Amino acid sequence: ETGVTQTPRHLVMGMTNKKSLKCEQHLGHNAMYWYKQSAKKPLELMFVYNFKEQTENNSVPSRFSPECPNSSHLFLHLHTLQPEDSALYLCASSPIMTGLTTEAFFGQGTRLTVV
Amino acid sequence: QKEVEQDPGPLSVPEGAIVSLNCTYSNSAFQYFMWYRQYSRKGPELLMYTYSSGNKEDGRFTAQVDKSSKYISLFIRDSQPSDSATYLCAMNRDDKIIFGKGTRLHILP
Numbered sequence: 001e002t003g004v005t006q007t008p009r010h011l012v013m014g015m016t017n018k019k020s021l022k023c024e025q026h027l028g029h030n031a032m033y034w035y036k037q038s039a040k041k042p043l044e045l046m047f048v049y050n051f052k053e054q055t056e057n058n059s060v061p062s063r064f065s066p067e068c069p070n071s072s073h074l075f076l077h078l079h080t081l082q083p084e085d086s087a088l089y090l091c092a093s094s095p096i097m098t099g100l101t102t103e104a105f106f107g108q109g110t111r112l113t114v115v
Numbered sequence: 116q117k118e119v120e121q122d123p124g125p126l127s128v129p130e131g132a133i134v135s136l137n138c139t140y141s142n143s144a145f146q147y148f149m150w151y152r153q154y155s156r157k158g159p160e161l162l163m164y165t166y167s168s169g170n171k172e173d174g175r176f177t178a179q180v181d182k183s184s185k186y187i188s189l190f191i192r193d194s195q196p197s198d199s200a201t202y203l204c205a206m207n208r209d210d211k212i213i214f215g216k217g218t219r220l221h222i223l224p
Contacts, residue, residue, distance in 0.1 A: 042217065043159075092158075103149055103161045104212050
């Protein structure tokens with residue numbers, strides 16, 4: 001285990017549903033991330049939080065809404081998703097040293113299917 | 116031009132062979148260079164990282180960085196079926212880590 005825990009592991013939701021993905025890390029890291037991994041595409045960075053402040057929103061549609069209440073927890077709220085949003089959603093955390101992000105530690109991911 | 120380019124494969128090699136995985140990049144500001152391994156249905160896990168040109172060895176794995184050519188490699192010696200996975204190169208810039216597409220590797224018994 002990497003120390004980053006994601007729940008749920010699998011989620012099936014309808015296009016009109018509202019659901020949330022949860023990520024938790026107890027590694028003492030300052031930065032947390034949401035990534036999307038679709039088949040045959042590179043990992044796509046969605047959001048970055050440094051010290052609980054959002055520093056990156058990589059042109060993500062508003063139907064994805066992140067929340068970072070503290071440096072150990074990160075949520076991704078989902079609302080009126082589309083079938084093309086089906087993917088593996090990965091949370092990661094990393095320490096920040098002198099303004100640079102070093103290696104990221106990933107959770108197991110949530111496999112999301114939108115029907 | 117994409118910041119990080121990696122051939123997605125798949126790459127199939129016989130057990131015991133030496134595997135060479137590669138990435139190229141375009142941004143000379145990258146400072147840390149990493150290799151992640153991702154097994155099916157799991158998140159990526161950090162395999163190795165380095166921040167300077169040259170080679171870094173860890174058991175059967177060697178990471179190589181050539182900053183002048185903007186080229187990084189991962190070599191796996193004496194490959195095993197358990198090495199079958201997707202290997203992603205990654206490099207950092209400011210507060211982001213940029214990943215390659217990942218190369219799917221199959222080691223044939």
